[in-house]
Amino acid sequence: MDDDFARLALAAARKLGASYADARLIETRTESILVRNGIPEDISTEDLSGIGVRVLAKGAWGFAGTTVLNRKEVTTTAEKAFKIALASARTKHRGVELAPTVAKTAKYKTPTHKDPMRIPLEQKLETLRQAERAVAAESNEFIKNSTASFKTEKERKLFMSTEGAKIEQLIIWCGGGISATAAYGNNTQTRSYPGSFGGNFNTAGYEFFENLRLVDHAAEIAREAISLLSAEKCPSTVTTLILDGDQMTEQIHESCGHATELDRALGTEVDNAGTSFLTPEKLGQFQYGCDGVNISSDATVPGGLGTFGFDDEGVPAQNVPLVKNGLFVNYQSSRETAALLNLPGGSSGNMRANSPLAIPLVRMTNINLLPGDWKHEELVEDTQEGLLMSTSKSWSIDDKRLNFQFGTEAAWRIKNGSREEILKLPTYTGSTPDFWGNCDGISHDDWQMQATRCGKGVPNQAIYVAHGTGSARFQTVRAGII
Amino acid sequence: MAMSLDLLYGISENAINLAKKLGADQAQAVVSTHVKNTARFANSQINQNLSTRNNEINIKVVVEKRLGSVKTSLSDQKSVQTAVRYAIRKARATPPNEMFKSLPMPKEYVPIPRTYDRKTAECSPSLGAEIVNNAIETAHTSNIVKAVAGSYMTGSTSFAVVNSRGVHADMRISIARLHVTVISAKNGSEGFGSSESWARKMDEINVSAVAQNAAETSAKSVQPERLEPGEYETVLSPEAVAVSMEHLGASFKGTWYQDGISFVKNNIGKKVLDEKFNLKDDARDMSTLYVSAVDGEGVPKRPVSMVHAGVVDENSICYNSYTAGRVGLQSTGHAQAPFFVRFEEEEEDIINMIVSPGDSSTDEMIKETQHGVYVSRFHYVRSVNRPNVTVTGLTRDGTFLIKNGELARPVHNLRFTDSFLDAYKNIKMIGREQVRTQRATVPSLKIAKLRFSGIAE
Numbered sequence: 001m002d003d004d005f006a007r008l009a010l011a012a013a014r015k016l017g018a019s020y021a022d023a024r025l026i027e028t029r030t031e032s033i034l035v036r037n038g039i040p041e042d043i044s045t046e047d048l049s050g051i052g053v054r055v056l057a058k059g060a061w062g063f064a065g066t067t068v069l070n071r072k073e074v075t076t077t078a079e080k081a082f083k084i085a086l087a088s089a090r091t092k093h094r095g096v097e098l099a100p101t102v103a104k105t106a107k108y109k110t111p112t113h114k115d116p117m118r119i120p121l122e123q124k125l126e127t128l129r130q131a132e133r134a135v136a137a138e139s140n141e142f143i144k145n146s147t148a149s150f151k152t153e154k155e156r157k158l159f160m161s162t163e164g165a166k167i168e169q170l171i172i173w174c175g176g177g178i179s180a181t182a183a184y185g186n187n188t189q190t191r192s193y194p195g196s197f198g199g200n201f202n203t204a205g206y207e208f209f210e211n212l213r214l215v216d217h218a219a220e221i222a223r224e225a226i227s228l229l230s231a232e233k234c235p236s237t238v239t240t241l242i243l244d245g246d247q248m249t250e251q252i253h254e255s256c257g258h259a260t261e262l263d264r265a266l267g268t269e270v271d272n273a274g275t276s277f278l279t280p281e282k283l284g285q286f287q288y289g290c291d292g293v294n295i296s297s298d299a300t301v302p303g304g305l306g307t308f309g310f311d312d313e314g315v316p317a318q319n320v321p322l323v324k325n326g327l328f329v330n331y332q333s334s335r336e337t338a339a340l341l342n343l344p345g346g347s348s349g350n351m352r353a354n355s356p357l358a359i360p361l362v363r364m365t366n367i368n369l370l371p372g373d374w375k376h377e378e379l380v381e382d383t384q385e386g387l388l389m390s391t392s393k394s395w396s397i398d399d400k401r402l403n404f405q406f407g408t409e410a411a412w413r414i415k416n417g418s419r420e421e422i423l424k425l426p427t428y429t430g431s432t433p434d435f436w437g438n439c440d441g442i443s444h445d446d447w448q449m450q451a452t453r454c455g456k457g458v459p460n461q462a463i464y465v466a467h468g469t470g471s472a473r474f475q476t477v478r479a480g481i482i
Numbered sequence: 483m484a485m486s487l488d489l490l491y492g493i494s495e496n497a498i499n500l501a502k503k504l505g506a507d508q509a510q511a512v513v514s515t516h517v518k519n520t521a522r523f524a525n526s527q528i529n530q531n532l533s534t535r536n537n538e539i540n541i542k543v544v545v546e547k548r549l550g551s552v553k554t555s556l557s558d559q560k561s562v563q564t565a566v567r568y569a570i571r572k573a574r575a576t577p578p579n580e581m582f583k584s585l586p587m588p589k590e591y592v593p594i595p596r597t598y599d600r601k602t603a604e605c606s607p608s609l610g611a612e613i614v615n616n617a618i619e620t621a622h623t624s625n626i627v628k629a630v631a632g633s634y635m636t637g638s639t640s641f642a643v644v645n646s647r648g649v650h651a652d653m654r655i656s657i658a659r660l661h662v663t664v665i666s667a668k669n670g671s672e673g674f675g676s677s678e679s680w681a682r683k684m685d686e687i688n689v690s691a692v693a694q695n696a697a698e699t700s701a702k703s704v705q706p707e708r709l710e711p712g713e714y715e716t717v718l719s720p721e722a723v724a725v726s727m728e729h730l731g732a733s734f735k736g737t738w739y740q741d742g743i744s745f746v747k748n749n750i751g752k753k754v755l756d757e758k759f760n761l762k763d764d765a766r767d768m769s770t771l772y773v774s775a776v777d778g779e780g781v782p783k784r785p786v787s788m789v790h791a792g793v794v795d796e797n798s799i800c801y802n803s804y805t806a807g808r809v810g811l812q813s814t815g816h817a818q819a820p821f822f823v824r825f826e827e828e829e830e831d832i833i834n835m836i837v838s839p840g841d842s843s844t845d846e847m848i849k850e851t852q853h854g855v856y857v858s859r860f861h862y863v864r865s866v867n868r869p870n871v872t873v874t875g876l877t878r879d880g881t882f883l884i885k886n887g888e889l890a891r892p893v894h895n896l897r898f899t900d901s902f903l904d905a906y907k908n909i910k911m912i913g914r915e916q917v918r919t920q921r922a923t924v925p926s927l928k929i930a931k932l933r934f935s936g937i938a939e
Contacts, residue, residue, distance in 0.1 A: 041581075045551070045554075045572065046552075047565070064533045068537060069557040080533055084533060087531065088521070091614060125576065267631065268530075271631040271663040393866075399895075405897060407874075425866075425867060
């Protein structure tokens with residue numbers, strides 16, 4: 001990318017007296033395709049280009065961004081960021097300090113075999129059409145809504161700072177999924193593959209989407225959606241619960257991912273998403289889960305949607321343990337928040353923004369539950385009585401990330417080590433440390449990176465993150481809330 | 483500074499002309515400009531402060547029933563041409579969409595005056611910081627106040643819609659919002675309170691009142707006690723009612739109705755809610771925030787009575803031109819307009835909801851309650867079962883036990899899991915004062931029961 005605009009912005013900020021400034025010049029193209037009930041409903045592309053300039057002056061932050069890219073506008077934007085920083089300083093009673101980082105000159109590109117943007121639209125549409133028709137073919141009578149979708153994004157980013165960093169990155173991701181909605185009277189049930197809300201996505205080339213083999217799973221999800229119409233409701237009980245990888249993604253995201261964001265723990269999200277029960281005095285002291293629970297924030301793992309070379313402060317991607325043998329050992333942090341707690345490792349490299357118009361925040365990258373000793377089927381075979389829940393459907397958690405309640409698309413009763421009948425409207429609830437303290441089995445054979453979308457901040461920034469996980473088993477869980 | 487309407491129209495018309503020249507049967511261009519200033523504060527100081535300017539075009543072309551759409555930021559002069567050419571290429575590569583009937587025909591509309599306030603649209607960083615400072619200082623009136631947080635947002639959105647069938651429409655609006663959260667602390671216990679105000683003119687926001695409300699609730703919320711989960715008579719603040727309307731209101735989207743996930747489908751002509759309950763969506767009602775004469779397709783906004791005396795019917799549904807066309811109806815003017823970003827981009831916009839007022843005050847509702855719960859705010863409410871509007875979520879920033887007609891004591895946040903259809907079947911009292919929130923203008927409600935399923939200690 002041409003670095004003229006970024007240099008211009010930094011020069012303008014420096015001239016005005018900024019103690020620090022960085023500029024992110026970004027070009028993003030997103031392509032979405034949705035086939036629903038045989039109709040190509042959404043064939044859209046979204047392009048976004050712009051620059052975001054962050055300035056530190058008199059110990060306070062200012063940020064300005066624009067989609068208009070010419071020399072005059074870029075200079076004005078940097079000047080505006082400086083003025084905003086001076087305005088912020090009027091309420092300041094503690095100045096911003098940044099944990100050190102090495103200013104790098106570097107390039108990073110997502111490893112890919114096939115560029116998803118170069119695959120002809122006709123080819124993608126045909127793949128989706130075949131998958132959607134295979135879902136619909138299961139039943140004219142009960143399948144009322146069948147979908148197949150694909151999404152890809154290519155983001156070019158240039159980060160430069162007054163400390164001398166110059167980092168160019170090209171991040172590519174793609175993926176998709178299918179869904180079947182069966183209906184009879186007031187009863188509507190949906191099953192999805194390989195995950196709900198659009199499927200699964202990886203930082204990878206088109207080969208990832210091909211390997212999802214949507215057509216091969218179409219009949220199964222359609223049959224399960226139909227079975228749910230006549231299924232019993234998930235019983236209200238306290239039981240042994242096995243969650244599959246897709247639901248574990250949501251469990252990790254809400255109860256560990258958000259809980260270990262340092263900005264929340266320091267109170268800067270209290271007006272919106274809330275705080276965290278993992279307050280600073282608990283760092284290194286608090287038993288978050290049982291001994292077998294190991295969770296990391298890993299921006300280096302192949303395929304994750306939070307995988308990159310550097311975060312949006314120019315800090316290198318890292319693999320940081322958050323929970324080690326059940327003990328809470330670290331936060332996800334930024335340069336500013338790491339300095340506030342004087343964290344020995346500095347920033348964990350978790351600052352991300354969803355566009356050039358957004359200010360970077362402490363965000364999840366890939367929050368992974370490390371594999372355990374079990375195979376998925378062994379978890380089932382070892383369970384005398386319990387429930388297996390699959391595929392995220394609803395999620396809610398309190399503002400300290402303690403009390404949660406989740407719902408999944410489907411559940412199966414487990415009896416004497418065997419998966420029995422399917423159950424509809426499954427839900428379960430718990431309190432984070434109790435729940436993770438009762439985890440007694442984590443699988444390794446179905447471990448994979450699963451994407452999910454995350455909202456945070458004011459204005460809200462939706463961003464994709466990922467979680468590496470297999471299935472896991474939890475004892476004494478309250479299920480069947482509705 | 484935002485682009486002028488003349489400039490927006492000029493870019494839209496150029497895009498349409500180019501699309502027609504390249505072979506499009508129909509084309510629509512929505513050009514918009516957004517300016518957003520947000521000062522965010524926490525721990526009683528500004529910690530994030532930003533200003534952004536975003537100009538974009540959303541072009542949709544139709545070539546023999548084949549659709550292609552491209553949205554792009556207007557970063558330079560080539561952006562529009564590139565977007566139009568790309569949209570045409572995409573449409574040609576796409577199979578026909580037989581459900582698509584046509585882009586809308588032009589219809590006359592009466593513009594709405596005074597939706598734009600220049601001072602709000604162009605609020606300077608120093609003025610924004612002054613207002614935040616005022617809010618923080620006002621909230622710090624008591625020595626138990628530990629920290630003040632929130633955000634102050636000002637800005638504007640303007641858009642012009644032009645299509646090849648003659649639609650020529652525009653809208654310009656300014657928006658301001660102040661949200662304040664106060665944390666109080668006493669004897670090692672924390673209490674939370676929050677308050678917010680939305681307006682089209684920043685001068686209409688009473689900064690001191692917002693800060694004081696939040697501070698008072700937070701002071702009353704310290705040292706909460708445990709309340710056993712169960713069914714309670716409940717008084718919901720307007721802010722809590724507004725969140726419930728977002729869930730109830732989604733059932734009136736044409737998309738949901740046609741997908742079979744709306745409760746309306748199987749209840750046509752039935753009284754499904756309390757007969758005192760009336761809900762409409764009316765974008766020309768000045769009490770709502772995003773007042774607008776036209777939708778994102780340039781179709782005049784029509785008021786839709788969604789619930790009348792507790793009854794829903796076929797006319798309760800809100801359509802855009804695509805979902806209306808699928809069933810041979812006319813759009814009600816509910817295509818998404820580019821006011822803000824949504825997750826569900828293709829669904830209808832129901833953002834001007836109004837719940838009719840009643841004749842009670844919130845104090846009277848509390849006075850009339852022997853044993854119940856007062857909810858200041860809901861948090862993280864999510865659908866559990868869409869077809870019967872069953873949701874789960876928590877209370878936040880001030881939950882109180884009502885005993886013998888008074889707020890007896892603060893209680894820990896509660897989780898509720900219930901169907902809003904069930905909860906609003908028996909509404910005991912409706913507030914006479916309506917409060918404007920982002921997507922709904924609503925009163926407080928007293929309901930016979932809400933099922934609290936858990937506790938967040």
